[in-house]
Amino acid sequence: MPFLRVALFSAAASSAALPRGPSPPSSPLEAVSVVDYLIDSFGFSQEEAARVSRRLNRLKAPRNPESVLAFLKGKGVSEAAVREAVSRRPTLLYVDVEKTLAPKFRAFEEMGFSGTDLLRTLGRNSSFLHYSLEKKLMPNISLLQRECGISGRRIFKVLKRSSRLVGRSTSSLKDLIRRVRELGFSHGSVAFETGLHVADSLSQSSVTEKLAFLQSLGWTEEETLRAVRRYPLILGLSEKKLKDSMQFFVGKIGCDASYLAANAILLTFSIEKRVKPRYRVYQTLQLMKVPEGGWSLLSLFSVSESVFLNRFVLKYVDRHPELREAYDSAGFGTKLHVSLG
Template sequence: MIGSGLGLGLRLLNRRFGSETGFQIRIILSVYDLPLSDFYCTPSIISNLSFSCFSSVASPAKSSDSNPFIVDYLVEAFGLSKTQALAASKLRMGMKDSKKPESVVHFLRQLGFSEAHVRGAVRVSPQILFSKIEKTLKPKLKLFQEIGLTGSDLGRFISKNAGLLTVSLDRRLIPCMEVLKKMFTIYGGHRSLILVLQRCKWVLTSDPEARLLPNISLLESHGIVGSQLSALFRRQPTLFLMRESALRDQLRRVVEMGVSADSRMFVHALHTISCMSPETLRGKFELFQGFGFSEEECMTMFEKMPVLFRCSEVKLKFGIEFFMNVIGFEKMVLVQRPMCLMYSIEKRVIPRYRVIEILKSKRLLKKVPIFLHVVELPEKKFVDRFISRFKDDLEELLVAYKGAVLDSSEEDEST
């Protein structure tokens, strides 16, 4: 998976080079014209490049191999470390003044970048200071402006993702952006596209023909299309950057969990499976089994509500104990209605339980409701039915309900 690849890669580089690995990775990949997404997804890329190559590129430059003027300029004007400045200056040995980088800074300021945005962008990717404005920076930034990133919003985004300005415009940025625009034009719009880029900028750095398009086709072949596809992209963009074989393995795991591709839960099951290792999922099953649930019952719950298994073990344990030990639910109720465990116990379940207990103690209910139905009621209906109409006891009921005055537009709360 992408996360494991990144972790392994960073551990190896940390072991070899120390604390400047983030900058060194960018330098190495730019020298060898390698997309960073491939580094993320394929830890073996490290073994394909000799450590002598890493040393020559990423090790701190000797003073004879650097430009002292540029080093001092980068350190004093932008707060780069000496190691970063030395490495960046190696590629600018002949530069004797700061006219070029200052023109870039001026250009960025004209676009609405603050001083903090400019400094942040340079720290992330010093090489942008030496880029050609008209040929390189302007057309790349225009791509982001076209999807609604302008002014300070653009500055904020680039200050964290300046490495995108060093990616090939024609081979990477434009083809990838076209794929994303097509996906989000109908479902989600530019706002959703921006959220995806903020979460996973590397979606713009790999060859779309190699990863993005094949993975989209594979997901569509499993019934994940339209709004489901775009929603999955927003929630788990790294799925779309996996090797196709790795994505097939994730899909296989979903099917093995008993979720049919025809089920509307299939996409949610895939999201859940991709978020955790088999060992972590097994741990969630074992937690339920500790309360007497069988393997088959756990599988049924996963099939009905796969998102439940993304909850923390603390939340799951608290919910199971409250519903079974305090309220007295049989475990089969939770098997059939696992959504109950998704609700906030502190903010939803316990307050409603207190209200019902008060009404029962005062004999104000003609018929005691099934608590499962009470929990599932939208907020407005619960308040109207069990609080507002009891005028004489309104204050006590509201106190029991934590004094919350609920807006009628609020719907089910699941966190």
């Protein structure tokens, strides 16, 4: 029973606080009790419970798991959501309900979010639980809403993706927002939000150096800024990745540098695993004079693998068996055979 498991945890925690000699190794019974508790309370499989328990066994035993579960249940959080959160962040069972969980849930509920919303965020990124509501969370969330136009459910996306933004000092966050504005991102756009995350992971000097490097590859200053505004994640790519991609698209495929600036997402795709194989199939279609239906290079490389397979291979392979060899040589023979049945 869960109550018995908690009693075992509490006894272990209390006895650990008493003066004693060298601690004996953890007994098998203690480890088993944690696993059994996780199975009984959350419906974990034996394997899942053993994995989660390893993270709990490294710490002192949870003192109030039942109070955490009761609180979440009272907030209408489903058992499935609780299980997922505990699986991702077992230390959620250690959180003090009155001092930490309740105040933060109350604050976010007042903003219109449900308990399940918050718990899912905690399951992915629990560090913001440790931030002060008054000194960091609420002032910084207000700043993101006011200065960046990030509001509604997008605030939760920010927390899920990186809690570091709301964990900054207010002055530091203001400086970060200023840096993103200087790159020309539109207020309230999704790109502004992505720009914040990218800038949060890079220093000002790193951004400046990356912009200069992009210009050295053949883009004008305006093209560089336009590319960054359309796809901020290119700032996080290594110089080698950017150089190799530019060389292949410009030197092998014959793309204009300006076209790549307008479609910078192309530079993020793997040259070996996506671009070269797909281009090889595309070349085969051209040699066979098969009309490609007016698809652009952007569409060719950005669609999912299943769409590419259906659109460029399976549609023509009966009439043009050569495509099988082209696709096989591209390293996707297994997928083709499965699709052909």
